[in-house]
Amino acid sequence: MSSATFSATTAGPHLPLYTTRARSHDQNPMFDPLKKSASFLGSSTKLSFNSTTTTKLTRANSVARSPIVAVSEVKEKKSKPISNLLITKEEGLDLYEDMILGRAFEDMCAQMYYRGKMFGFVHLYNGQEAVSTGFIRLLKKEDSVVSTYRDHVHSLSKGVPARAVMSELFGKTTGCCRGQGGSMHMFSKEHNVLGGFAFIGEGIPVATGAAFSSKYRREVLGKADCDHVTCAFFGDGTANNGQFFECLNMAALWKLPIVFVVENNLWAIGMSHLRATSDPEIWKKGPAFGMPGVHVDGMDVLKVREVAKEAIDRARRGEGPTLVECETYRFRGHSLADPDELRDPAEKAHYAARDPISALKKYMFENNLASEAELKAIEKKIDEVVEDAVEFADESPHPDRSQLLENVFADPRGFGIGPDGRYRCEDPKFTQGTAHV
């Protein structure tokens, strides 16, 4: 069982971030005594490969590969040969488009919510696009994604059409779940988006089960080429939850093809990660269970993508799970109902300056991967997609009354036998019922 740990190199100006964050509590966060430099938070340190804990490199890590380059370092190396670039032009444009779609869509959601078209609990993903794009654009259609209530962008990245997601949010019958799921419960069998869960941590065992089924299909059902990978996305708050640990254990024990992706945006509603967690470095929990734990700058889509590639390939090769901690940030509140008063404006400003979309844009310009015009064209196209999605959702019908009782069971005989002795679902008037069934 491999127990390697490896950390992505990060670089960037050091900012006295944790002093502002420390306002909410008196002690400094606990540090790994072996680490020479300051906190990993704010990506303000250079963590080198072997400096901290003893590592056992896996077979994959020992293969030489191009170093992970910080986006901000690119400026100094204008005359790099093309082969050192992390992405091709097509890949770059794909990443850019996906992130713009995520951002534009979420911004539109906010607008629609305040206009009353969307309701209930809506949790927006602004600022975290690099994680969704970085991971999910590497997945195949047959791979699965399991998310939390902050699932719009994961669904979009996986390929669920914007129209279907917007309609679902409007509660219309043309939504991806016919309006029965809502913002927090996005499911798509076609794209293998397995939810959308409101309960913290609930998606993690479900994702582990999806990974289990991939292994089962290969080993028991004889589908020798079944190498589907599952990515489970969840937050820093969830990393303290019992189910998380249960699944880290079982995934490593049975070498399941899963990547546990922690979207550490430092806040669980109003609870700072530092106030809630005894050891805030979540990536360390991986090796405790026998899998690699990786920390990566989640505001940099290229770095996320590099780590994601490695983790996903690892899983696909049958080497087991990886825990990836993406340090990221959400620009908006926890949900559209959250006044977001507890977070320090300086912290928000710091991360706003590290917007993943601007960073990628800059990288693409610096490396002559795209022109201003091309990127503008993408932005325009996405604007049209999102507008179209809203129009489509607006014009779509509300669910019919008869839809209330549909889809409760795959086998609707589960509604039982009626007073006339026949199964109630056989009565054509059955779905006309409402509160009294």
Next chain:
Amino acid sequence: MLGTIRQKAVAARSLSSQVLENDLMRLRSVASVMRHYSAGTKEMTVRDALNSALDEEMAADPSVFVMGEEVGEYQGAYKITKGLLDKYGPERVVDTPITEAGFAGIGVGSAYHGLRPVVEFMTFNFSMQAIDHIINSAAKSNYMSAGQINVPIVFRGPNGPAAGVGAQHSQCYGAWYGSVPGLKVLVPYSSEDARGLLKAAIRDPDPVVFLENELLYGESFPVSAEALNSSFCLPIGKAKIEREGKDITITAFSKMAAEILEKDGISAEVINLRSIRPLDRATINASVRKTNRLVTVEEGFPQHGIGAEICASVVEDSFGYLDAPVERIAGADVPTPYAANLERMAFPQIEDIVRAARRVCYRKSSIAASA
């Protein structure tokens, strides 16, 4: 069943009630009749019934697998999965760490992708640690995904009281799971029930909660040749009339049905519910319309229990037919005590049911007397 009646007949002799003397005569004649039938039929314990059902379903469909604590090398905490590991291997009979929430969720996640897990809880008390998955990610998923993702999973294990196992190991979860839309909840009594319902549950495309009873595992019941057939299935949502009668209707499930059969001074029609969700309201109401009286029996706590649901259902559907208010017999409204005599008092005994049945009948005559 034969063994049970014989035992109960012996027990009944010690109760000095004129009603029960009649019982005895009736029971002896019933017993002699049954003796004729039993010559040709095979007997099977509930444990073997469950084991054979699992075995056959696993043989028929390679996507069926069993997961739980001690199901593999230990041969099952209650030996229900005995022999399955040797036959099907560790990929299909999966021993888990002690992680109910984790492995129940893993079962659900694999069911999302079309596998058919049978998740065993060592007792359903432990299912409380996994109840988020049973309800939120299993029961509700077909609905939330609008039919895209169904969950063909079975959660099974012993439910309700055993003997002297204390408060945390003795609760009945029928009422809890019975209230959740999207779930099917089954409660087998006899071996035939166990076989037929478990097979139906495994083949069902929806999540099923399968509540067994530990004290019934060792009980033997005759099984017909039809029940031994590997494609034998019982329909979900149909109750069984264990014994016909005309004076009162007694609804029961699981172990309680055994106690009922013995009490018979009053001609009681005994309904073995078999399915708590969906509840076979049609059969219950038809019976009440015939007998005009109802006693519901269960081992779970009384408030918001299964008896409460049956009572409401009968009042809704057959109010005019009732000649007396419905009687609910349930477990005492206390956490289960350990002391043997207290435990006995905490669960319905034969005397309680007899008393209730009499109350339900005398009410009619006492009104007539005062009129």
